[in-house]
Structures are given as C-alpha cells and as structure tokens.
Amino acid sequence: MTTQQQQAPALTSEPDQSASPGAAKDSARDTSHSASRHCIVVGAGVIGLCTAIALQRQGVQVTLVDRLGIGEGCSKGNAGHFATEQVFPLAQASLLPQLPRMLLDPLGALRISPGYMFRAIPWFMRFLANMRPAVFKRNTASLRALNEGALAAWERLVSQSNCRELLIRHGSLLTFESPSLSTARAIQAMYQSQEVEVELLERDALDALQPGLHGNITHALHFTQVGHTSSPYQLSQALYRHACELGVTFMQAEVIRIDAHNEKVQLVTDLGLLTADSLVVCTGAFSKSLCQGLGYQVPLDTERGYHYMVSSEHMPLMPITSYEKKFILTPMSDGLRLAGTVEFAGLAQAPNYVRADRLRQLGESIWPELRDDKHDADKRWMGFRPTLPDSLPVIGKAPGHDRVFFNFGHQHLGLTLAAFSAELLADELLGNTPAVSLRPYSIARFN
Template sequence: MKTNPMKINAGTPDSVNQQVIVIGAGVIGLANAVTLARRGFKVTVIDKEGVAAGASFGNAGHFATEQVFPLADPSLLPKLPKMLLDPLGPFRIRPAYFHRALPWFVRFIVNMMPARRQHNGNAIKALNARSMAATKELLTFCGRADLLVENGSLLVFETQDPRVMEQELALYNDAGIAVRLLSGDEARALEPDLSDAISGALWFTEVGHTPNPRAICEALADTLKALGGRIEIDSVCSLQGGNTPSVTTETGKVTKADKLLLCAGAWSRPLALKLGHRVPLETERGYHLMMPQHSGLKRPVASYERKFIITPMEDGTRLAGTVEFGGLNAPMSNARADCLLPHARVLLPKVFATARVSEGKRWMGFRPSLPDSLPVLGESQTPGVYFAFGHQHLGLTWAASSAELLGQLICGETPSIDLSPYCVKRFD
C-alpha cells in the first residue's frame, strides 16, 4: 500500500487524537474511516464479518453517476403487479414478505409525486457531482488508482423503434448527463462481441467501473491500518450516544469513543432505532452470477429491455442486476442468479454460447434502500452519533463523496453541499 503523506490532512484541534468508532466494514464504512483517519482521528472499525463481506463484495462494480432518476418512477405503477409476482423478473417481492414490505411501498409510491421526485432527483445529482473526482482522489491516496477504469458504460437496446432510444436520450440530456446515442454498428465498434441483435446504445462517457470491488475495500482497509486505525470483527448489539458514545458487542466488550458513525448498511435500521430513529429502511436482495469467461468488454454493458448489467472483472465477467424484497433471513433463490446467463447469451453470444451456469458462482447480498432513493447522511438526534447508510444501488458510487461530507461535518466545517435532504429527521 502506497500513500502520499503530503496528502494526509493535518487535522484540527477537535480531531487530533479523538477516538471514532465506525460500525461497518463495507465500502461506505471504510471510506469514512480512511477519511477521518486522514483528518487526525483515531479510528476503530467494527464489523460482524469483516472487510467487504456483503454488498461491497458482490456489487456490479459500476460507478453509476448516470443514475440520477429516483427509483420511485410513476411509470412503474402499471407494471408492478407483473414485476412483483414474476419469480424471475427483475423486480420481485416474495409473497410471504409482502405484508412486511407494504409500509415501505406506500412511502415509495408517495415519492412518485412530481415535487418529491424532483427534490429527490436533485439530491441524487448533488451526491453524484463529486463522486468520480472523490473516488479517484481516494483511490490514488490508497495507491490503487488502477481500480477505477474510466471508459464509460453502455445501455444497449434491442428494440427496432428508434423513438424509444430517442426518448431515453432526451431524458438523460435534460438531466445534464454526458451521453451519446450510438447505432448498433457504432456500439459494436466499441464492443465488437456485442450481438447483432443490438440496434443501438446510449454511451455514458463520464462514468466508470472497477474490475474488483473487493480490492477497493481491501485497499481502504490497508490504508486505514497504515494510518493507525484498527478493524475488529464483532457484532454490535447496542450503542449509546452522549458525551462519550459507546458500543456494546455480543462478546460483551464495551468500546467508548468521542464520536460514533453508523455505516452498517442493511443492518442499520435496528441500531438506529436504539437511538430513537424509526428509519423506513428495507432490504433489496441483489443477485449476481460470476462467470469465469472473460468477455473482452472494456466497460459495463446494461440492457434496457432485460434490466441487468454485465461488467468485466479481473477474474471473469459479472452478471448482475435483479432486485428481490424478502428481508435478511430468507435463503437465496438460485434461480434468480441462474436466469442472468440466458440474458447474457443474447447480448454476448460469442462469449457465452456454450457457457453453463455450473461454471459460475452465485451470490446474493443486501442493499439498504430507502423509499426516496436517498441515503441517511448527517447527525443523529443523539450527540456524538452520526449516520451514513441507506445508499441503495449507489453505495460504491457515493462512498468517497459521502465520506468527504461526513468528514467535513464531524470536524465542524460547513459541508460542501446542503445535507438537509439526507437528514434522518426527514422520516419523523
């Protein structure tokens, strides 16, 4: 691990030698931990499984700054019944879990209202604006700038109706996204193995991907240790704020600090409740199928019709993109991972024509999602405790930029953007 000591922030009188506990060793927690350590804090990260054990390991590896539209889209309403009941559809709720998820979906529908949707979209854009630059700076500091590949991404279409592509192009243009409309031949000029069935594509030119999401977390963890931080594997069962915040783990250990930052992803809801915050956090169960074949792709390729994404990785090709509501305890559905391979065969027939599911590795992880598509960032109502969780599909994208904002806030500086849209009090 190589760091540039000239870029380690000198800290402030309020930060030097203060103790901070960060709960969560995913990409959000580790990015915050390194950012705070650079500011002079003595940081301890506590996680029940260790570095990148969840969604930070299995995500699609896409820095998706083109995704500026809240998930609560009114156009989904007529499609929801079919989507939710289809066991292999891109968006599904397990029937036995429907009553548990219903309050979340009610809030989700409320966020489809035009004013709410515009507000939430603006807040997404604000976080996206600094994300690529912040990611590049953080990875460069960790000596792993190679883990960010900036070749953009493609959204490919199979439809023969040019109006569909033009309408999508107009939406992204209106949102200020850097995008180009390509013909099928132009898309194949970028990615020669794409199927002849591809009629066109949107090329998002200012986004990126990583060939190894786990390696990003490992680089952050190594950097944290080099800065004097620690990572402990233990389960937090309770926490307390005040002048001396503390956490108690299942082993009975009590750790006290000057500041406490909750970054526990899908497991943040019960811990926030212990501080009096009823956060409507729901768990999206995301799937991937990791295939050993190297696709030859230079960038992620998402399908407009099939609602999944293909990302080139160091050790093969990752197929990802389905969403299932089913909580934290239900077993994974192998079929939801397996169904991704037939889609990949259509888009990349030369690569996957003879591939078998048995060659790949299935994975399921938990995305922490809130009904307005915004994370919780900022102070809790309890002094000394801060929140950074609920980053839904954009945890990798927002990790560095949200860590910048929390670092500014915890050090008493004015954050670079207004944090009120992400405040936990919005759910009161």
C-alpha cells in the first residue's frame, strides 16, 4: 500500500466521518434513499475512481476497495485517447471478410490463443449475432448516447479535481496509405451520419496540421472534437487525491464473496468482513465471477491489449491511428505510447510480449523519428480490456438486488466513458433520473 492510500477506518457499516473535512461536509447532505448512506465501490481503476467521486460529491460516504492499488491495470497502460468518435460497436458486419486474414497472422491485430479457442466460441457467437443490422443500429444509438456526454463530463471532473492539464483537446488522426480517397470518404460519411465532427485532410493540409508523419501516408481523417491525456496513470492519481479531499477512504483488499440478501451488503475480503448500505462493482474484466456470485451470467471476456513505449525528439500533437495497421500512437509525458492489438487468451495466461514488440516495428510506419531507448521494464505492458459482445457496458442497478449496482464492461472506451458513466450511476443509486436512460446497459439484457 502506498503512502497516498488510506486504510478504511473500520470493517463496519458506519464509516468514520472524521476521515477528512470533506467527509464531514458531504455527510451533512444526507438523503432519504436507503442505499445512499455508505457505499462500497469495488475497483480503484478510472471507472471506480470516477464513481467514488460522483457518489461522494452527492453526500454518500464511499469506501473504495481494490486488491492492487490506485489506477493499476488498464487505467495505467491504456492508449490515453478519449475516443468519443467511436460510436460504432465492435461487432460490425464489415469485419467479417477481414477475420480470416487477421486470425491467420499470429502477430496481427486480432488473435485468439489456440488454447483459448474453445472457451471463446460462445462469446464470438454472441458477437456475430450483434452484427445483425437492426441490433447493430440499436447498439450504435446506445453507445453514441454515452459518447456524446463523455467529454463534457470529463471537463467537469478535471476542473473539480484541479488537473485540467491532463485533458488535452487537440483532436486525433486516422491515417491512410492508399492513393485513393474512396475508403476515407466512405468512413468519413459513416461518422458524419452519426454527427461526429471529422474532416478529410490530403497530404499538404495534413503536413500543415501535423508535421513529421511518414511519407507513405497520403491522407487522414481529422476528428476535431476528441482528446487525450498525457498520462492515464497520473490522471488516476489526481482523481484519487481529489477523492480523498472529498472524504473517500481506500482499503487495499481482495473481495472474495458478496452477500446482498440482507438489509445490508456484506463483502467477504481477505482482510475481513465489510458491511455497507450499497455496493458498486467496478472491477472491469474481473467482474464476471462477482456477478456469478450474485446469480448473473454475464458474457464478459477480455481483449488483452499491449503497449510499447518509445521516445521522440519531436512529439506528435495528438493521437494517431493507422487504418491499415490497426494501432494507435499517443504522445505522453514520458514518451510516445504505441498501443493496440486484440488478443483473446483469458485472464490467466502470461503476456505474449512479442505482440508488444510488433507494435514497435509498426511505429516507424507512422512516426519515423521514434527512438527505442526505454529500459525493457518500462516499455512493455499488457492489460485486460473488459468486453461484452454488444460493445455496451453494464451500468445500473442489479435486478433483484436493490443495494447492488454495476459499472463495468466498457471495452476500448473505459477511459472515454468513465466520468459520464459514473455520473449516470450515481443518479441511479440515489434514486434520481439519469441524463441517459440506463435500460440498454442493464445486466438484465443477458438473462
């Protein structure tokens, strides 16, 4: 446990309101909703941190619990892109013709580990079912509803947390290496049909906006209303400091079992029994077993993603994604992060860092100036994206459990949607009407 982390004051349902001046201030704004006096948020990644802040700011005393610490996992190693343009679910019919070629390349953008193939079949069957036109259209509308509120929610949160410098609004690029503009124009039209602001830049205009790109790049789509952070990990740490100022307490413990059948919610942890009025599960790719313990069979799997850190004397202004090579590079405070790839291999297999090394090989095709000068321990990373077959997260109350709530499964958009989904979840828990209906994101859709 780091020096910044706070130990929860007691393993009881009545938290110590003297934990900080913010706790006493917020506790005065009590509410009649029975689940809102003391809430345990399980998971201290960016989703859990945002959720804890949103609840604490509305008068709920929050205890944050995580087995690892603050901002570890995907919240530490993601691409840092607030990808609000990504309003389309991953289950797109246009992906089908590409799948054989992608799966035959062991270092390609998509890989299913041979030892995991059988276990992945049920998930992929659901994934394929979500490609049906009517289902795809419905899921697009639901994903778009979240993305449209995402950046405004982040603007509010970084302002409240005094870390505005960690949200950078320079847009992003999707680059193409083909001399034909037809594919880019079709993709532009697809995004514009969903009111995503995007402009097509040919090479001269592209050089004026972003010098330093590889000569093979012929044109790009510029998404103007998106952003990135210079450090996902530092963003999580800034959110945690703000949470502590508000009165949130933290316990580093592993949750073994949840009992939600009584008037209180009880958590069995490796440090003892925790009791609270309500619970929010924000444990990302590790949420499936906790849901099973509550009687919910959730088709949650993990897309294992990798990153590779390099340096560059001149840094790009914004995240840049290669359409052909399916990876992204993002300027960070500690270097240039090359990220991407999807690997289905479950939670137990060791990382296959050859996939991270492949990102290094691809990097120069976008940014020729990169230098591979980082220490081995600092440049390779693997994390678990929590992904559901319809590309929608699970947000809201657990049917049949009035005191249990969920906020997980945000696939590639965990960072993007963290602040807004936290606001929506807090409203749901407090008995208010969320700004977006949570019905499409209910866990009940799988049962």
